[in-house]
Amino acid sequence: MSMLRALRRRILTPSVRETQLETRGFHIKDAEAKHQLETVGTSFLQGYAYAVEARSASQAVDWLETVPRAFRGFAYEGAGMGAVMLGSLTGSSRRLTGILEGEGRRHNYMIYVGIGWAMARLPKFLWPDVTATDPVLRWLILDGYGFHQAYFKTDSYVRNPAAEHPFTWKGGPDAYSARAIDQGIGRAMWFVGGTDPDVVADLIGTFPEHRHADLYAGAGLACTYAGSVDGDELRRFAKHAGDHLPSLVQGSAFACEARERAGTTTAHTHLAAQILCGGRTPAEAAQVCTDARPATCAGGETPAFETWRQQIAATISSIPPTQKGAVA
Template sequence: MSMLRALRRRVLTPNVRETHLDRRGFHVKNPEAKNQLETVGATFLQGYAYAVEARSAAEAEEWLETVPRAYRGFAYEGAGMGAVMLDSLTGSKRLAGFLEGEGARHDYMIWVGVGWAMARLPKFLWPDVTEIDPVLRWLILDGYGFHQAYFKTDAYVRKPHLTHPFSWKGGDDTYSQRVLDQGIGRALWFVGGTDPDVVAGLIAAYPEHRHGDLYAGSGLACTYAGSADETELKRFAEHAGKHLPNLAQGSAFASEARVKAGTIIDHTKMASRVLCAGRTPEEASRVCLETRPTGCDGGAIPAFETWRQEIARQIVVPAYSQKGASA
C-alpha cells in the first residue's frame, strides 16, 4: 500500500520546477525575494503531496503540522487542493476530514486550495460548493483566480484587457469575476516578485474598474507571503491611492488567517501596522470577526462583498481612534 500511495503522489503532484520564478518568467527583485516565493511554492506542493499520499486526513495533518509556522498556511492551501483532487478521483472524504480536524484553523487557506483544484479539474468533477459556507466559499474563487494568473500568466496578466467568462454554482457570475480579480491580484505579488513598483505597474495595466479588487488581493499577499520591508509597503500603499482601503482590507484578511491558525510572524506584525492603520494583527483580525455577516442573501451583492466593504471602511481608521471612540 505504501508503494501505491507513493505512486499516487507522483502521478497527482505537480512538478516543483513549475514554481520556479525563472520558469514562470516572473520578475526577480533580489535573491532573498526569489527564495521566499519559491519556498512558498515548494511548501504548497509539499502540502499537496501530504494530502494525496497520507492514509488518512489525520495522518496528513500530523505531517502538515511539522511545516515551519511561517509556511504552514501554504502547506494547508496545497493540502486543500490535493484533498479535492483525491476526492474527485477516488471518492474519498479527505477534504471533509481536514475541515473536521486540525485543518479547521486553516480553513481560509484550504478553501483557496479548493479553487486551485477546480482550475485543474473538468467541471463535472468540481465539488458541490452549494454545501459550503455561503460567505467563505467565495475564497474558492480567490484560489481559482490565483491559479490562472500564476500558470496562465500570458492570458491573465500580460494581456490584462482580455476577459475570461466564468460560471459556477456558488453565486452570481458578475460578482464572481470580481473575486477572481482578488485572486489575480494576489498572484500579481508573485508575478511582480514582491516589488511594489512592479506590482503596482501590473495593476495599472488593467481597466480601472478592476483596480480595487486587484489591490485587495495584493494586500493579502504582501501581508501573508511577505518579502517586502516597511519602506516598500509604505510605497505600495502610496501606489494604491484611492484604493488604499481595498489594500488594507486584503491585509486584514491575511492577519485574520494567520491569527486564527496561530502562525503570526514578525512580518505579519509589521505589515499590519503599516497597512491597517497602526493595528496589530490581532486588532485587524478582530475587525474581520466583528464585521463578518452570519449568512448570505444570495443576491448580486453577496454578504462576502458587504463584509469586505465594512472591513475596508473600518480598517483605514487608525486603531487609536477606534479605541478612543469606544472608551
C-alpha cells in the same frame, strides 16, 4: 499500499520546477525575495503531496503540522487542492472534509483557496459541490481559481488585461464571480512581480480602472501574508494604491485574520499590520474581520462576502487606535 500511495503522490503532484521564478518568467527582485516565494511554492506542493499520499485525513494533518510555522498555511492551501484532486479520483470528499474538520479548521481560508486551484485543473463535471461549503467564505475558492490562472497562465490573465475569461459556477451570482477571481489575480501579481511594489503596481495599472480595487485587495493580502518587503516598500505600495487604499488594507486585514486564526503570525505580519492597518496589531486587525463577519447570507447580487469586505475596509480605514508607523 504504501507503495501505491507513493505512486499516487508521484503521479498527481506537480513538479517543484513549476514553482521556480525562472520557470514562470516572474520578476526577480533579489535573492531573498526569490527564496521566499519559491519556499512558498515548495511548501504548497509539500502540503499537496501530504493530502494525496496520507492513509487518512488525520495522518495528512499530522504531517502538515510539521511544516515550519511561517509556511504552514501555504501547505494547507496545497492540501486543499490535493484533497479535491484525490476526491475526483475516488469519488469521495472524505479527505477534504476530514482535513477541514480537524486541525485544518484553523486554516480554512487557505484550504478554500486550495479548492479553487483544483477546480482550475479539473473538468467541470469533476468539480466539488461548492454549495456544501461555507456560504460566506466560498468566494475564497474563486480567489484560488484566479490565483492559479494568473500564476500558470500569466500571459493571458496578467499580461493581457483586455482578455475576457467568462466564468460560471454554482456558488453564487456570476456577476460577482469575476471580482472574486480578480482578487486572486491580484494576489498572484505579488508573485509575478517578485514582491516588488513598483512592478506589482505597474501590472495593476495596465488593467481597466474598475478592476483595480479587487486587484489591490488581493495584492494587499499577499504582501501581508507572503511578505518579503520592508516597511518603506509597504508604504510605497500603499501610496501606489491611491484611492484604492481601503481595498489594499482590507486584503491586509484578511491576511492578519488568516494568520492569527491559524497561530502562524510572524514578525512580518506585525510590520504589515502596523503600516497598512492603521497602526493595529495583527490581533486587532483580525478582530475587525471577525466582528464584521455576517451572521447570515440573504442572497442577491451582492454576496455577504462583499458586504463583509466593504465593512472591514471602512473600519480599518477610519480613525485607527494609533497612528504610529501607519500610512496616513
